Structure formats: C-alpha cells, structure tokens
Amino acid sequence: MAKVPFSKLQANINNETVSLSHRNKNGEEVFYEVKKYLPIEDKLELVTKILNQSIDDNGFYNPMRVELFMVIETVFAYSNLSFTEKMKEDLFKLYDIFISTNIFSNIIAEIPGEWKEIEKSTWSVVDNIYNYKNSIMGVLEAVTSDYSNLKLDASEITKELQDPNTIPLLKDIMTKLG
Numbered sequence: 001m002a003k004v005p006f007s008k009l010q011a012n013i014n015n016e017t018v019s020l021s022h023r024n025k026n027g028e029e030v031f032y033e034v035k036k037y038l039p040i041e042d043k044l045e046l047v048t049k050i051l052n053q054s055i056d057d058n059g060f061y062n063p064m065r066v067e068l069f070m071v072i073e074t075v076f077a078y079s080n081l082s083f084t085e086k087m088k089e090d091l092f093k094l095y096d097i098f099i100s101t102n103i104f105s106n107i108i109a110e111i112p113g114e115w116k117e118i119e120k121s122t123w124s125v126v127d128n129i130y131n132y133k134n135s136i137m138g139v140l141e142a143v144t145s146d147y148s149n150l151k152l153d154a155s156e157i158t159k160e161l162q163d164p165n166t167i168p169l170l171k172d173i174m175t176k177l178g
Contacts, residue, residue: 033080034110046077061126
C-alpha cells in the first residue's frame with residue numbers, strides 16, 4: 001500500500017459556528033453564536049475546570065456540583081455570550097437561567113457529539129479518581145501522607161516540650177492532674 005502524505009488532505013479544524021436566538025423578557029430577540037467544535041486542548045481545559053470546581057473540601061465530587069459546572073463551563077466555552085464578574089459571582093442563578101430558559105438545551109442541540117464527549121470524559125475522570133483512591137496504591141499513598149504529617153506533628157510536640165518556657169505550664173498541669 002502506497003503512503004499518502006497527510007498534507008495532501010488539507011484537513012482543517014472545524015471552526016464553524018451556528019447562530020442561535022433567544023427572546024429576552026422585554027421581547028427582544030438576542031442572537032448569539034455557538035461553536036460546533038472545540039479543539040481537544042480546550043476540551044481538556046474545560047473538563048479540568050469542571051472537576052476542579054466540583055470537588056469539596058474532603059476530596060469528594062458532589063454529582064450536582066459536577067452537573068452545575070458542566071452546564072456553566074460548557075456555555076462559557078462554546079458560546080460567545082459574555083458575562084460580567086458580578087454575574088459570575090452567582091453561578092447557581094446562572095445555572096437556573098441556562099436551564100429554565102432552554103439556553104443550555106439549545107446549545108447542546110447544536111453540539112450533541114461534543115456534549116457526550118465532555119460528559120463521558122468528566123464522569124470517567126471522577127470514576128478513575130475514586131478507583132485510584134480505593135486501590136491499594138491510593139490507600140498506601142494516603143497512609144504515607146498521613147504518617148509523614150504525623151511525624152511532623154510529633155517532632156513539633158517534642159520541640160515544644162523541650163522549650164524551657166513550657167516547663168512551668170507542664171508543672172502546673174501536672175499539679176492540677178494530681
């Protein structure tokens with residue numbers, strides 16, 4: 001089989017956009033554009049943003065937060081709608097607007113394959129993170145991390161106990177304990 005130079009294909013990234021409209025509460029028709037394709041680098045960044053914003057303080061992914069940020073970040077990434085910093089402060093309200101006004105549904109209708117890829121990739125990463133955390137390697141990593149933090153705390157306690165200024169406090173505690 002003969003080799004064909006890829007450059008002969010003259011393949012280009014799809015930069016096509018589609019124009020959508022929405023009638024606002026004043027009855028005005030507002031037009032906005034939606035990208036039909038997002039380059040892979042941008043998709044990776046999009047999934048990373050979704051995941052980073054969806055994790056709680058204990059390292060768990062709240063499915064509702066994941067959904068919220070998938071919707072919001074997809075609208076931000078695929079549309080030319082602009083938002084003030086004030087609007088971005090209340091993401092819950094933005095989400096409700098996107099869903100209740102069908103703005104999100106209209107965008108997704110134009111990018112069904114792209115949306116499925118984002119959704120699948122996001123949930124796949126969440127599953128992989130949980131699988132790793134529950135694997136023997138993840139457990140060992142957590143134990144090692146906890147142990148090294150414990151060592152630091154123990155050495156700090158030892159240092160504090162050796163401080164001459166702490167001796168009167170220790171004597172007072174021992175006296176009160178009997």
